[in-house]
Amino acid sequence: MSFRPEEMGFPMRDLTAGERTVPHPIMFAALDKEAEWDEIPEVEVKEKSEYAYYPGCVDYYDYEMQFSRNNFGETDHGIIFDSSVKLLTAMGISPIVLDRSFMKCCGHDQLWQGKVDVWNKLREYNETLMKRVFKQAGVKTLIVSCAEGYRTFKLDYDLGDVEVKHITQLLYEKGIEFRARKKARVTYQDPCRMCRQMPVDPVYEEPRELIRMAGADYVEMEHFRADATCCGVAGMMYCNEKTKGITNDRMMEAKEGEVDYLLTACPKCLTHFGCQQHENLYREDREKFEFRVIDITQFLAECLDGASAEALAKEREGVEQPLQVPAPSKPPKKEASS
């Protein structure tokens, strides 16, 4: 069986040719299909918790990125979920996990791609189901670990009295302690959905303070806070030479700061920084980025009790992975762009 989409009969377009199309046709076809299944199941929650955690579609991205062969680097989305749960557990919080076994995608990408009908279906499903769960479990705070989820649940959803919080806000409020402090130069990319696009409660200071609390040497890039340059893609709209140029510019700013870590709180930023970092390794005319690009939750989890990236990965070994695609031994051939 082949995993190459074009051999499976999907009409794939050349995404690097600068064509203006919504990419990732397979993933979004699957997500849109999922929206049509609108029978809302009855749920019974026996546990009580004031907190609920919505991991979002991060694990799904891992699967899709490998599937469509857009990510050959070290970018690991699933670890965001593991790290977040680890951090919350360290704080003594055991949240109700609203994972994708019964929830759906929050619909952020569909909304920003203009598929309002699909978005409305997803929203109605999630809203109804969430309210049922929240009522039974007595949830007062919904924790998200993703910038897009933060914006979508906070602004576009109507969740009643339940407060939506990003995980960094909660960690900072509760005052987390880091035992394995890292001596490193760290910078942070403000995701647009979590900073300047939020008319209420923009998250600027909490990630920075947490990085400082973890003992790291915090460095600002040239543009930061509300001025932060976009990572290149929002809502999985494009992947072409132009967006890659923007991503590259942003990573150059990090490189000028001579950082060891480039952190972000948005899986889209993570995807595209990771992709760019990996792609540049195989291009002679491009800059090589030596720093690590990881999510802020992963960084904080690593600082928590000395757990290294390997240790975190080892913990995950027992977990069933959605689909294992063998990584290619050599980088894929890229067409020479004009």
Added chain:
Amino acid sequence: MQDSQLERIRREERVGFPTQYGPVRTDKKPGHALMPHEAYRDAVIVLIMTGIMFLLTGLAVPALGKSANPNVVAEVELPDWYLLWSWGLLKIAEIFPSVTILGFSLTTLTYGALLSAVPFIILLLLPFIDKGFESRPAKANLRAALGVAGIVWVTTASIYSVNVLILPFFITAKGTPIVTDDTLKWMFIVEPVLAGMVTYVALRRLAYKPMRRVNTIFNAFALVLLLIVVLYFLIGANLMQGTGMLSLLTRENAFLGFYLGIALSTPVVALFIVHLLDEYRGRRTLLLWMAFILALLAPMSFYLMSFEQEVFDHVQAFIMTNSHAFIALPVFSLAVTYFGQRTPYSDYEYKLNECYQCGRCHIVCPITKVEADALGGLNLVYNVYKRQHDGVPMWSCLTCDACSAVCPLDINYSAYVLTERAKAMRAKQRIPVERPTLAARPAAANGGQEDG
């Protein structure tokens, strides 16, 4: 250099934003200074006006009328028209009781003088009470409603001042007054409140809110009214005559029922459209329904008029005597639903029109650095809005909202992108505007004038 920038932000105590824009800024308020800009301009205009007056008086000496005779009391005492309101307030002051407190007697005259001062006091205090930045009525709708109510109040006072001239118009042939002086006095409260409420609702409607609730109330009311009319005049009258219900089952009444059915169904259809269909489908369905009604009514009426004159007379006798209910109400119901279903001002239309093309958005837009066809001009979204682009570059927009963050007018560009993309993807549903997606600005950003 980076550290110094951070230091600067810390020093100036601005969290988040390296620079401040929009009405919430604290560093420097936009606008021209009174001295010398406004003062000089106003001085010149005043001088020119005075000059014109001298010129006119020099050219033509105004003719003076007869000299006033203080011995003759006029039949109706009238001040000049622009002081009628004060005269009206002096007259209304009689409703207050005359009391004496600590040697000061408060009479009708005192109350009248105090009442006349009220508008001036409000006008003097207005700049100190109202520090909002928005001058557009649709954005400061509470303030606009209060203003309209005030104007109506003053106008009512003017009208009341000539109450002796008005009251004789409203007298029956027998000499009983229909409108009394007390009724006119109540107008001082009723009219401004009504005018203010109507203004407020209309402005809210103009800005953001859809009119679903108003449509529902109107149509439900129309339906109930029609049912009452039918029951009372047709069935009730029959029962009172003692002829019994069976006498209603005639051939003429069958035709009459056809017409009444159409009239009654109109608000029902309107309610259905308002509640179950979205804007586009709702309006289309309403037009189809109107066409359907006409297709039924026209041939039927033509047939009755041509061949069954008696039946037509019977139908006409009932319909035309209650024409308000059976003709005007359904027509209004259709019109109200059709116009009320539409969301007239979308947020972006409203805000993008404010753009004064400072170009900050262009400076920060990351796309303009890499897209060849987006170079030059203002930002992508604005150019598409002004039809200076084919709209394709908007699909390149990252919706990173860097433009909105630096916009001095707090225009939410991504709201426009959302709407346009939804149109391009042929979304059947509208983006719900009640949600804060499209009005994603805090109340403080609108100069505290976002009422409710």
